[in-house]
Amino acid sequence: MMFDSFLQQVNLFFHAFTAQLYLTNILIIAFATLMGIIIGAIPGLTATMALALLINLSYGMQFDLAISFLLGVYVGAIMGGCYSAIMINIPGTPAAAATALDGFPLAKRGEGGLAIGTGVIASFVGMLISIACLIFITPFIYKIALKFGQWEYFLLAVFGVMICGNLSTGKDPVKGWVVGFLGFFTAMIGLDKVYAYPRFTLGLLQLKGGISLIPALIGVFGISEILIVLEEEIPYKILGKITKIIPSWKTIYSLIPTAIRSGIIGVGIGAVPGAGEDVAAWVAYDVGKRSSKQGEKFGTGCLEGVAAAETANNACIGGAMIPLLTLAIPGSPPAAMFLAAIWLHGVQPGPMLPIEHPGFLYEVAISLLIATFFMLILGLIIAKPIASILKIRREILMPIVLPLTVIGAYAGGVRIFDIKVTFFFGILGYILRKLDYPMAPLVLGIILGPLADISFRQALMQSRGSLIPLLGRPVGIVLLVAIAWIAYSGFRRTIEYTRKHTQKDTRVIQEG
Amino acid sequence: MGKMDKMAAADLIMGLFLIVFGGIAIRSSLNMKVYKTFLDAPGFFPFILGIIFIFLGSVMTFSSFRRKGFEQIKQSIKNFQIIYLFSNIKFKRVMILIALMVIYIFIFIDRLNFIIATALYLFFTLYYLKSANIIKIIFISIITSYLISAFFTSFFRIPLP
Secondary structure (H helix, E strand, O other): OHHHHHHHHHHHHHHHHHHHOOHHHHHHHHHHHHHHHHHHHOOOOOHHHHHHHHHHHHOOOOHHHHHHHHHHHHHHHHHHHHHHHHHHOOOOOHHHHHHHHHHHHHHHOOOHHHHHHHHHHHHHHHHHHHHHHHHHHHHHHHHHHHOOOHHHHHHHHHHHHHHHHHHHOOOOHHHHHHHHHHHHHHHHOEEOOOOOOEEOOOOOOHHHHOOOHHHHHHHHHHHHHHHHHHOOOOOOOOOOOOOOOOOOHHHHHHHHHHHHHHHHHHHHHHOOOOOHHHHHHHHHHHHHHHHOOOHHHOOOOOHHHHHHHHHHHHHHHHHHHHHHHHHOOOOOHHHHHHHHHHHHOOOOOOOOHHHHOOOHHHHHHHHHHHHHHHHHHHHHHOOOOHHHHHOOOHHHHHHHHHHHHHHHHHHHHOOHHHHHHHHHHHHHHHHHHHOOOOOHHHHHHHHHHHHHHHHHHHHHHHOOOOOHHHHOOHHHHHHHHHHHHHHHHHHHHHHHHHHHHHHHHHHHHHHO | OOHHHHHHHHHHHHHHHHHHHHHHHHHHHHOOOOOOOHHHOOOHHHHHHHHHHHHHHHHHHHHHHHOOHHHHHHHHHHOOHHHHHHHOHHHHHHHHHHHHHHHHHHHHHHHOOHHHHHHHHHHHHHHHOOOOOHHHHHHHHHHHHHHHHHHHHHHOOOOOO
């Protein structure tokens, strides 16, 4: 029985493999990966923004091609961030912030090419580890997810927002939770899914359809980013020339333990809802620094530091796909864009996905694999020419991004109202970011809001309005304990933050 | 005053806003129609969210009060820092960029052809940002808006606003 099931999976894998290997698909992935690398390399244009800008190109594509295209962009953009982190000390994406710590000192010493080469190869290794984990772990999660009832789905949605809020806020987790629940509230706008009753529509006909996910995401990540980048001039210059790129075999061999460790960390963090590539890179960098024999050299221009951060941020991609495909919960903000895109194409991820679309997991894995190889090849080839792209002034580039976000918002539903939604969420995102509120929980809240609403109401109806029968369910108990722990640790951090700043602020006010 | 102080004041305002917002959410949800029982009513989940907002808002308000948020708001008003904000270069720059976006999205796109609307938006924004000399700005605005339009409509058959 188990052997039959294994053979069936092998069969599905090879079917997906042959189905993905045709010229148009390969060319689309190559183009998407290149676009992702270029956009990711430009400071201010994040991986999420790359997907937000290029999602509109996928509207007219066949479903398979659209998936390949978006995954190519995702893989390329996360790696692309390392170029500007190394060459100009401004991470192209937040995921590459840890890379700059060692990459930039290396560039100052004239070893920028070597740092880029190491970053690209490390990203390649990270992707391979994450694809392997995606293929082998996902089927087990599907089996667990099949046992989930309405109550568990509700708790999972709350758990996702709570942990995302906790991880994405540096000092005060309450801020993360506030935006997460505001995301839930945003999802309540429009006709109620059970009785078609209009909620919070303010009498506007357009709001009856609810807030469309893609315009909201484009606003939060696109328009707010334009304003953040353009609000002040930050001149930068490219240091040194790119000479030798590919590191020696001896160097590559010495970095293998770091890459494997960081790859596993990346996958693990990627699988946590909303944590994202930047958290993965920082954690892997920190663990690398503690466990390395050359730990004291981290931050001074050490290839091991570059490898740790770059392996982890790319490994996060496969990790982020695990909860996305099994539970429809994105592991990172770019994964949220990907989820919105596949919803648009009519595919509903979740435990029923292997039944409704049996080979989908493997199609995703194969597309990621092809994109990974293109990322390696193109990443090494364009290391030198990318310097001229980085010279383009952001004051020219960022205004051009706005019309692209407008098209992205409009093209999905062909509604002018969606452009206005994008603008509103852009301004909201800008204000919240300036006030230190993270954006990932907001997005996760918008995505998980309908699930939380319906599941909670249905679970209570099934238990005839009593919470007692629901509290005895094993998976529910685990999730409840996890939520309670996150709440406890988060409030403790808030109390510590308040206590620390009460003393400081008293001093500041007393001094004048 | 450092950044930390400004955050305490902002957190206090946000905390109070959340309490009011939560109250409005609860009131609105209680006014929603109940079909069978309140547990499956459309207003049930927003009602729970309203309670959560009031709770989190109270935590934020309490925390910012402890961090002298109220004193900072008073000090800001006393020192005319709100007026100072409007003379801040960064703030002015963002306000003008937002105004240009509003004109583009709410006026130009509704009334003009996409290429013309985009070219005008790009021209005024690039000119304000002093991104290049005037000839280059005109060239970039026209060529970019035309290329974006041609790329999306001809190559990808995507409708433009």
